[in-house]
Amino acid sequence: MNDALTRLLRCAPAPAERVVDEYRDLAAEVADKTAGDDFRAQWRTLAGLGVLRRTGGGPDGPGPVTRGLAAIEGIGLAGVDPGLCYALTSQLFGMQHPLRTALSTRDQDITEAVEDGRTLLCHALTERSGGSDPLSMASRAERDQDGYVLTGAKAFVTAAPVADLAIVFARTAQGRTPFALTAFLVPLDTPGVSRGETFDKTALPTAPMGELLFDGARLPATAVIGQEGSGLGIMSATTAWERALILGYALGPMRLLLERTARWAREREHFGRPMGASHQVAARVSDMAMALHRSRIQLYTLAAALDAGTTARQLAAEAALTKISVSEDYVRMTEHATALAGVRAFVPDSGLTADPLGPLAALTYAGPNDLLRVGVARQLGLPVEN
Numbered sequence: 094m095n096d097a098l099t100r101l102l103r104c105a106p107a108p109a110e111r112v113v114d115e116y117r118d119l120a121a122e123v124a125d126k127t128a129g130d131d132f133r134a135q136w137r138t139l140a141g142l143g144v145l146r147r148t149g150g151g152p153d154g155p156g157p158v159t160r161g162l163a164a165i166e167g168i169g170l171a172g173v174d175p176g177l178c179y180a181l182t183s184q185l186f187g188m189q190h191p192l193r194t195a196l197s198t199r200d201q202d203i204t205e206a207v208e209d210g211r212t213l214l215c216h217a218l219t220e221r222s223g224g225s226d227p228l229s230m231a232s233r234a235e236r237d238q239d240g241y242v243l244t245g246a247k248a249f250v251t252a253a254p255v256a257d258l259a260i261v262f263a264r265t266a267q268g269r270t271p272f273a274l275t276a277f278l279v280p281l282d283t284p285g286v287s288r289g290e291t292f293d294k295t296a297l298p299t300a301p302m303g304e305l306l307f308d309g310a311r312l313p314a315t316a317v318i319g320q321e322g323s324g325l326g327i328m329s330a331t332t333a334w335e336r337a338l339i340l341g342y343a344l345g346p347m348r349l350l351l352e353r354t355a356r357w358a359r360e361r362e363h364f365g366r367p368m369g370a371s372h373q374v375a376a377r378v379s380d381m382a383m384a385l386h387r388s389r390i391q392l393y394t395l396a397a398a399l400d401a402g403t404t405a406r407q408l409a410a411e412a413a414l415t416k417i418s419v420s421e422d423y424v425r426m427t428e429h430a431t432a433l434a435g436v437r438a439f440v441p442d443s444g445l446t447a448d449p450l451g452p453l454a455a456l457t458y459a460g461p462n463d464l465l466r467v468g469v470a471r472q473l474g475l476p477v478e479n
């Protein structure tokens with residue numbers, strides 16, 4: 094990438110840009126060596142670089158959220174597999190940050206084991222019947238002596254086939270009241286808990302996805318995250334965090350796509366001149382740069398707000414707008430790259446293949462964009478319900 098474009102895209106705060114560069118270099122050293130390892134081994138290697146560590150701050154350093162986002166962008170830039178980057182980002186921002194009190198004030202503090210990659214978490218919300226409407230869930234936890242008995246099944250859960258602990262949302266009261274759900278931290282070796290089907294995905298195929306089955310699993314009262322009935326509130330926090338930052342995993346792949354496409358447009362000869370001499374081709378490349386530029390600004394702005402102490406719930410509308418905007422920019426960038434690569438976009442090993450399914454999946458996870466739009470409009474006072 095030439096200097097002007099590099100400068101244009103370096104729109105994050107300078108300390109964050111340094112972390113991006115640092116993690117790009119660190120991950121580049123291990124990416125090739127570990128590419129053949131199984132998912133958990135690759136996870137541990139990247140965690141060993143400090144990607145999941147909640148550090149940062151100080152006079153010259155970025156805050157912990159910004160540092161995490163920059164580290165994720167850096168490993169993506171190094172070419173680390175997007176499925177692995179997605180799963181790391183989902184755990185870091187959808188679980189570790191919003192639930193850090195719950196992970197550190199229990200009988201034992203599992204923060205260290207999670208941060209260094211020994212313990213892997215998953216977020217079990219969706220059921221086979223659907224994910225957008227949590228109050229329709231059937232999984233239930235009934236009080237029994239001094240604990241709960243958990244019954245039901247969760248489906249389409251990232252990392253369920255390989256995780257050690259699940260954050261499980263279950264019904265503790267009937268009906269669609271805001272206090273009907275409770276969140277539990279459930280070790281997956283608890284008697285009565287088993288792993289069901291593993292789902293092979295067409296999008297992000299390397300991130301394992303599966304089902305969790307609960308057949309009268311007994312949980313102690315200490316398994317409750319927050320309080321009984323606060324599940325919807327916990328979920329609002331985890332999903333707001335995830336919406337705010339999950340697309341951070343895409344920044345590395347988006348930049349690689351732009352660099353590769355700009356190079357191709359400069360170098361390919363077409364009609365007796367470089368392809369990039371066509372205004373239409375140039376406009377597509379500019380649109381790709383604009384998409385990446387605004388995606389970086391949006392994500393790093395949210396990270397800075399979270400570092401400054403704004404709660405994710407206060408940022409719920411911005412998080413939804415950012416998730417919609419970056420996911421749709423990622424889809425459009427991929428469309429431009431595909432158009433400009435021609436047939437090579439569909440030929441493995443051409444160096445110009447483009448994966449449309451990973452970006453398209455971003456329209457669905459962490460809340461489908463259609464429903465997020467409804468929520469944003471509601472916050473603007475429109476009388477619109479889900």
Ligand SMILES: Cc1cc2nc3c(=O)[nH]c(=O)nc-3n(C[C@H](O)[C@H](O)[C@H](O)COP(=O)(O)OP(=O)(O)OC[C@H]3O[C@@H](n4cnc5c(N)ncnc54)[C@H](O)[C@@H]3O)c2cc1C
Nearest residue numbers: 216217218219223224225249250251454457458461463479
């Ligand atoms: C890659 C990936 C990873 C995932 N990881 C996890 C995970 O770790 N844990 C987990 O619990 N789940 C996970 N999921 C599942 C995800 O959370 C759900 O897919 C999501 O909540 C949407 O639920 P659904 O697929 O049942 O879609 P549905 O609820 O069936 O909605 C499908 C579509 O219907 C339309 N629609 C439905 N109702 C409305 C309405 N009222 N207004 C407007 N439009 C509407 C929208 O277009 C929407 O996109 C993952 C999904 C993907 C793709």
